[in-house]
Amino acid sequence: MVASNHRLRVALIFGGRSGEHDVSVVSARSVAGALDRQRYEVVSMAIDRDGRWADPGTAARVLAESGDRTDQVLAFEGRSKLDPRILEETVDVAFPILHGPFGEDGTIQGLFEMLDLPYVGCDPTASAVCMDKALTKRLLVEAGLKTPAWVEVNRRSWSDTHDDVRARCLDLGLPLFVKPARLGSSVGISRVADSTALGDAIEEALSHGENVVVERGVDAREIEVAVLGNQLPRASVPGEVVPGHEFYDYEDKYLDNTCDLLAPAPLESDEASAARHIALDVYSTLGCAGMARVDLFLERNSGDFWVNEVNTIPGFTSISMYPKLWQLTGLPYSELLDELVRLALERHR
Numbered sequence: 001m002v003a004s005n006h007r008l009r010v011a012l013i014f015g016g017r018s019g020e021h022d023v024s025v026v027s028a029r030s031v032a033g034a035l036d037r038q039r040y041e042v043v044s045m046a047i048d049r050d051g052r053w054a055d056p057g058t059a060a061r062v063l064a065e066s067g068d069r070t071d072q073v074l075a076f077e078g079r080s081k082l083d084p085r086i087l088e089e090t091v092d093v094a095f096p097i098l099h100g101p102f103g104e105d106g107t108i109q110g111l112f113e114m115l116d117l118p119y120v121g122c123d124p125t126a127s128a129v130c131m132d133k134a135l136t137k138r139l140l141v142e143a144g145l146k147t148p149a150w151v152e153v154n155r156r157s158w159s160d161t162h163d164d165v166r167a168r169c170l171d172l173g174l175p176l177f178v179k180p181a182r183l184g185s186s187v188g189i190s191r192v193a194d195s196t197a198l199g200d201a202i203e204e205a206l207s208h209g210e211n212v213v214v215e216r217g218v219d220a221r222e223i224e225v226a227v228l229g230n231q232l233p234r235a236s237v238p239g240e241v242v243p244g245h246e247f248y249d250y251e252d253k254y255l256d257n258t259c260d261l262l263a264p265a266p267l268e269s270d271e272a273s274a275a276r277h278i279a280l281d282v283y284s285t286l287g288c289a290g291m292a293r294v295d296l297f298l299e300r301n302s303g304d305f306w307v308n309e310v311n312t313i314p315g316f317t318s319i320s321m322y323p324k325l326w327q328l329t330g331l332p333y334s335e336l337l338d339e340l341v342r343l344a345l346e347r348h349r
């Protein structure tokens with residue numbers, strides 16, 4: 001498959017049918033800029049918001065432009081469909097930089113498996129599990145890892161056993177966090193500090209998907225660890241997100257940039273090492289490979305760590321936490337990319 005004397009052809013797949021389309025474009029631009037051109041030939045592949053694959057020329061132009069969000073989107077709207085089977089013939093390894101549904105959830109990973117194509121990141125199962133906050137939590141609990149107590153609600157139980165569901169949620173104690181089970185970017189998430197707001201919060205989360213997680217709110221610092229590897233994964237030094245809002249919501253993440261990313265996180269050395277160990281446990285419990293960012297809560301009162309969630313395709317912009325943490329751990333951005341490609345090929349073998 002891979003001739004020794006040619007550069008590896010890396011398909012950089014970005015955009016996609018999710019709310020995180022724009023950040024994906026920005027991430028892909030950084031990755032394209034940092035992949036070593038002596039070693040790799042980059043084949044750009046853009047997916048628009050409707051799921052259409054742009055032709056590679058258009059995709060390359062989207063990456064080459066440096067305009068704002070709107071430009072990026074308009075640049076490849078309405079393009080023709082590209083048969084994704086082209087991947088099989090033209091590339092050696094796929095590097096999906098897609099967030100959320102149809103990118104981070106195992107669907108495109110399934111396509112790569114069908115094509116027998118090496119790809120960066122987790123396999124379909126681990127991707128699907130990590131995309132689903134309820135499934136993730138069940139597996140963590142089964143493995144003895146701590147995650148905030150929760151109640152699962154779906155459209156059916158909410159309409160049929162409304163009072164019972166409400167009571168079980170309120171038993172968790174206020175404040176509560178109400179989230180769509182399978183989404184990212186804080187979309188559809190509410191913090192509920194008053195029991196009268198619970199119903200609306202659940203309705204709002206249900207409007208984004210069939211299943212909802214209602215979780216005990218933890219008064220905590222938000223600690224993130226980057227994990228890298230297949231059989232023998234490594235954990236980075238931890239970082240910390242300090243939200244600029246009441247919690248780390250959509251505006252904070254993408255619009256007004258009021259949050260602070262502290263890398264490394266100002267932690268005691270025993271706290272940092274506990275965070276790294278937990279992150280590695282979480283990674284292997286959920287069957288991750290390649291990479292993932294494990295997000296933890298460090299509860300202020302108790303000093304306990306709780307696992308919040310796992311992102312199998314974390315942000316990859318030049319200022320994103322995942323590459324920043326590896327940089328601090330001794331792996332500069334372009335070497336991190338080399339390692340991710342190497343891990344993809346290793347796993348495929």
Ligand SMILES: Nc1ncnc2c1ncn2[C@@H]1O[C@H](COP(=O)(O)OP(=O)(O)O)[C@@H](O)[C@H]1O
Pocket residue numbers: 148177179183184185186187189215216217218219220222243247248249295308309
């Ligand atoms: N149980 C919780 N306790 C405290 N804050 C929470 C809790 N759950 C979520 N949050 C806040 O909401 C943000 C987004 O929630 P998260 O579960 O990470 O969803 P997403 O996948 O959208 O990032 C978190 O970064 C945190 O600020």
Ligand SMILES: [Mg+2]
Pocket residue numbers: 295309
């Ligand atoms: Mg999160």
